[in-house]
Amino acid sequence: MTDKLIPLREQIDAIDAQILDLLNQRAAVAQKVGHIKAETNAPVFRPEREAQVLRGVAERNPGPMGNTELQTIWREIMSACRSLEKRVTIAFLGPAGTYSEQAVYQQFGTAVDVLPCASIDEVFRATEAGTAEFGVVPVENSTEGAIGRTLDLLLHTPLTISGEVSIAVRHSLLTGTGNMDGITAICAHAQALAQCQIWLNNNYPEIERRAVSSNAEAARMARDDHGIAAIAGERAGVRYSLGTVKANIQDDPHNRTRFAVIGHLQPGPSGEDRTSLALAAPHKAGSIYRLLGSLAQHNVSMTRFESRPARTGTWEYYFYVDVEGHIENEAVAKALDELQGNAAFFKVLGSYPVSLT
Numbered sequence: 001m002t003d004k005l006i007p008l009r010e011q012i013d014a015i016d017a018q019i020l021d022l023l024n025q026r027a028a029v030a031q032k033v034g035h036i037k038a039e040t041n042a043p044v045f046r047p048e049r050e051a052q053v054l055r056g057v058a059e060r061n062p063g064p065m066g067n068t069e070l071q072t073i074w075r076e077i078m079s080a081c082r083s084l085e086k087r088v089t090i091a092f093l094g095p096a097g098t099y100s101e102q103a104v105y106q107q108f109g110t111a112v113d114v115l116p117c118a119s120i121d122e123v124f125r126a127t128e129a130g131t132a133e134f135g136v137v138p139v140e141n142s143t144e145g146a147i148g149r150t151l152d153l154l155l156h157t158p159l160t161i162s163g164e165v166s167i168a169v170r171h172s173l174l175t176g177t178g179n180m181d182g183i184t185a186i187c188a189h190a191q192a193l194a195q196c197q198i199w200l201n202n203n204y205p206e207i208e209r210r211a212v213s214s215n216a217e218a219a220r221m222a223r224d225d226h227g228i229a230a231i232a233g234e235r236a237g238v239r240y241s242l243g244t245v246k247a248n249i250q251d252d253p254h255n256r257t258r259f260a261v262i263g264h265l266q267p268g269p270s271g272e273d274r275t276s277l278a279l280a281a282p283h284k285a286g287s288i289y290r291l292l293g294s295l296a297q298h299n300v301s302m303t304r305f306e307s308r309p310a311r312t313g314t315w316e317y318y319f320y321v322d323v324e325g326h327i328e329n330e331a332v333a334k335a336l337d338e339l340q341g342n343a344a345f346f347k348v349l350g351s352y353p354v355s356l357t
């Protein structure tokens with residue numbers, strides 16, 4: 001049995017030697033790219049290029065490896081190559097172990113420096129001030145809807161959206177012991193409690209539910225106090241050495257959260273892009289109809305339409321609209337030009353590559 005493995009392992013060793021050599025060749029080229037960027041003061045992170053590389057990997061993949069697995073590997077390869085040019089710092093809604101942190105690594109790979117922030121406001125502040133080159137903030141959840149604070153802050157920030165990340169949100173019930181003996185409270189972020197409420201009503205209706213600042217904070221509390229259970233991702237469970245009472249307790253099995261990458265960078269077209277806008281319609285009959293009519297006339301597809309009170313007390317609303325295509329695409333540019341002329345408020349929040357998942 002072991003004899004049969006020996007030649008195969010020798011083959012793997014020889015292939016690994018080639019991979020190692022090729023990876024270092026790739027890294028050396030990336031370093032040259034880095035020198036040219038440094039001379040011209042050009043941005044190191046180019047999301048449109050990285051999106052093209054990742055799509056190219058899937059298109060050329062003959063198997064047997066799966067596209068998702070290969071893209072995960074390539075994400076890390078690019079992260080490592082990019083870090084040889086310059087290591088970027090990414091602010092996110094902390095603490096460590098949150099889905100926001102997972103979104104950071106899904107977009108940038110792990111060869112980055114992270115800056116956990118206590119609030120969404122702080123992520124914007126750190127990125128605006130340049131303490132971090134980019135920030136990652138939640139925008140919407142498929143069960144609970146928009147993250148209002150992010151939408152409010154996007155209205156007036158000088159930052160633009162340079163990417164989107166979609167994460168499957170899976171909640172587990174976690175405790176220090178791995179069982180529910182002696183548990184008097186279940187702690188989680190209010191959003192997570194809401195996303196698991198049917199399961200909690202069916203299984204632990206008598207236990208108090210307590211909203212805390214994040215699921216990771218709940219996990220930290222559960223580690224320190226064995227009377228507390230946390231709802232959090234398995235990632236937080238591992239970080240805080242908790243046992244899983246029950247995995248996948250979210251009411252919607254397709255529960256996802258979408259994050260925006262914010263920064264000073266405006267990516268060029270990648271071939272498959274989305275443009276996010278914030279609009280306000282004038283107080284006139286048919287004004288929203290006219291605004292959206294510009295998109296229809298130029299054949300620009302809308303993928304999201306969300307309204308949010310303007311908080312002026314006058315029943316005015318801001319509309320958050322996502323359309324397919326990049327702002328530099330002719331049809332999108334024409335439609336937005338026309339739309340801007342009919343809007344009481346108009347802001348392009350960003351044009352960026354469509355996420356892979």
Ligand SMILES: C=C(O[C@@H]1C=C(C(=O)O)C=C[C@H]1O)C(=O)O
Binds near residue numbers: 050053077081085
């Ligand atoms: C090497 C480059 O820099 C970065 C690294 C990339 C890579 O490793 O493929 C791609 C884009 C950039 O984020 C580049 O711009 O081509």
